[in-house]
Amino acid sequence: MMNMKTNTLYKKEAARILIVDDEPVNLKLLDKMLSAQGYNNLVLIQDPRQVLEIYKQQRTDLILLDINMPHLDGFGVMEQLKALDDPLFPPLVILTAQHGQDFLLRALNAGARDFITKPFDRNELLARVRNMLDAQLAHRLVYEQKDVLDEMVQVRTDELRRTRLQVVQRLGRAAEYRDNETGNHILRMSHISALLAKAIGWNKADCELMLHASPMHDIGKIGIPDNILLKPGKFEPEEWEIMKTHAVIGANILEGDDSELMRCAAEIALTHHEKWDGSGYPYGLSCEAIPLTGRIAALADVFDALTSVRPYKKAWTIESAVGLIKDSSGTHFDPGLVVVFLEQLPEILKIRERFSEPENNE
DSSP, X not given: OHHHHHHXXXXXXXXXXXXXXXXXXXXXXXXXXXXXXXXXXXXEESOGGGHHHHHHHSOOSEEEEESSOSSXXXXXXXXXXXXXXXXXXXXXXXXXXXXXXXXXXXXXXXXOOEEEESSOOHHHHHHHHHHHXXXXXXXXXXXXXXXXXXXXXXXXXXXXXXXXXXXXXXXXHXXXXXXXXXXXXXXXXXXXXXXXXXXXXXXXHHHHHHHHHGGGTTGGGGGSOHHHHTOSSOOOHHHHHHHHXXXXXXXXXXXXXXXXXXXXXXXXXXXXXXXXXXXXSSSOOOGGGSOHHHHHHHHHHHHHHHTSOBTTBOOOOHHHHHHHHHHTBTTTBOHHHHXXXXXXXXXXXXXXXXXXXXXXXX
């Protein structure tokens, strides 16, 4: 399709050629010579001051330009056109009766691609016009091919991103099947995480990253034995030590991929059980040594877990859960994030309502 489009543009009757000369007789002569060969899209310009605006109106394929003109000479015209920085700037052929080397070098340095000497030789004129149009065709083919390739790369990149996102979401679902948590907990927790990220000033892309990475925070639970993971009562000390390994297991599952999404997910899986005062696990990190992604996910995860029904507990009231969050500010949670959490509580409750559990689950 690309080649068909370009070939159509370069049919003789379609090639747009600007001819700029202050002498009417030269314009008529060039018009006659080129029209006789099938070049029908010729734009004749006697006043060089009009060139810039006429050029902007439609894509031009070739410019034939006189140098010695009143009001604005050919060098001035070239300077105006060059300032447009057109990536598909057409070849520019100088019409001149001068043959001095200094003159020719100046024209070439100003952007001219070729010369046609006056008086015009018909065969020379037609050959140079044809060659310049062929060169422009090649230039446009490369330019359009680059656009097509760029588009293909973008499509493929989007495809890979969607595939990674699906992997992330499916991994999150795998963890759900092994635990007593529900898919709606994952939705609430991830949207609350993204809301908190936005509230502290993250840009849209990073908030989206948080939204899609946080659902895998507990993916490591797929490596915990059922007799421990699904135990309805309190863990024995040795069972709790095994349970805590899910953070490292999750990070190990997710690490090794260079995408931002997987790196962020691995970071959250590893650090969302760390606590501000250093009493968390797996490494006992404290304060800002805990990645901000982990601190955000911790707050969102705990609040939703507290206010959700589990086989081993009833749902806490909003007031009780918020009270615990406040009491845990500076110990479990980042105190700055707790302030933001409280400010965003009305929006957090909307998220909770939007992704509420079916009635028979609560």
